[in-house]
Amino acid sequence: MRDIFDAADEFGPTRIIHLWEPSIGLKATVIIDNNILGPAIGGLRIAAVASTSECCRLARTMTLKCAAADLPHGGGIAVLHPAPGSLENAYNQHRVRALAGALRSEDQFIFTPDMGSDETAMAWIHDENGRAMGLPRELGGIALSRIGAAGWGIYHATEVALRYCGFKLEDARVVIQGFGTVGQNTARYLAENGAVVVGISDSGGTLYHPRGLDIAELVALKKNGGSVTDSTEGERLARDAAVHLDCDIWIAAAGTDAITQVNVDRLKARLVVEAADASLPPSAERYLHEKGVICVPDFIANAGGLIGAAMEYRGANKTQILSAIKEKIRRNTEKILQSVETDGTLPREAAIQLAIKPIVKAMGYRRWSGLSTNKGTA
């Protein structure tokens, strides 16, 4: 991105905020992409994100995710560039609190957890500016990461997509790239429903076992700060070996651009589910589509965490949340894959068409809107 307006189109981003406070090393980028349906929900990502244009892409994914899931919200993102040490580190707490404080008057931005942040960070933010979703139980939250809201949704997207792939979940071989909140819960739901998770990677490497990995053991290893490769079972491989393992279903649950034009030809799966936001660029999705591999786009498959967070914000309980995630994600996956089957549309194109409908409609009612046809009111 050469100019800050390079990413601008008719939908946004409406605000790009850069925060820099040298005394505490606070360096953050906050984007409100579109808030036509309601205040933007933005994940707090404490991770190295390369550029403002990448932040804009992630914020747009959130806009589409909210709209497709019928949530009264727009999309955004807050990237806090990491400092040394863990999230529990007081220095980091200070920076998260400073970020939240700096956005106290930005009432169109509500924080939710994303990579590198959790319910504790949301509690700090809530304490500073009152606008955070995904809170701890003690503050009225329902511990979304522990119930695995995102993984529950990924499981349902996978299950519906399999009908279009011609094979069943039972005994299907799954590889999961990334074994954090999303990867762990996805593995758990898929394995509980008959899939065989043969490969899992994290930043330390890949673990492979053709007869299936022990998910509970690997979750315990991660809880103790280890890597999946610390397991005594299975074969230890290089981190990126996960991309070319033989499998039926490949789940991208690590980060942005896990698969690119360079390595997409190595994927052997018949179904790819994008659990991580922006995990495949459109060119890689097109390549897979032309090869007959179904690829369920991020903002359709991984909306579970966001649906849960928005419902928790309005006081819904765990049963209501799990049922809404199931219903919305199954419905949307079905709709887009039907378009793919009948019209040959790319899954992402079908998904964008589905998501932008309410946004375009709402923009038509508003005075300040690039798409407004109500020209006489400006």
Ligand SMILES: NC(=O)C1=CN([C@@H]2O[C@H](COP(=O)(O)OP(=O)(O)OC[C@H]3O[C@@H](n4cnc5c(N)ncnc54)[C@H](OP(=O)(O)O)[C@@H]3O)[C@@H](O)[C@H]2O)C=CC1
């Ligand atoms: N949390 C949520 O509810 C939701 C998250 N998402 C998206 O899902 C993705 C994952 O989020 P989340 O699970 O919360 O993040 P976490 O930080 O909890 O987990 C990320 C995982 O990816 C691993 N990882 C990082 N880089 C690589 C790599 N190059 N190869 C293999 N593994 C790698 C990490 O390894 P290690 O453990 O060694 O650090 C970690 O296991 C993000 O893109 C996020 O935006 C989407 C919807 C909801």
Ligand SMILES: O=C(O)CCC(=O)C(=O)O
């Ligand atoms: O609120 C959550 O738990 C996750 C939302 C999010 O960051 C996402 O959907 O990418």
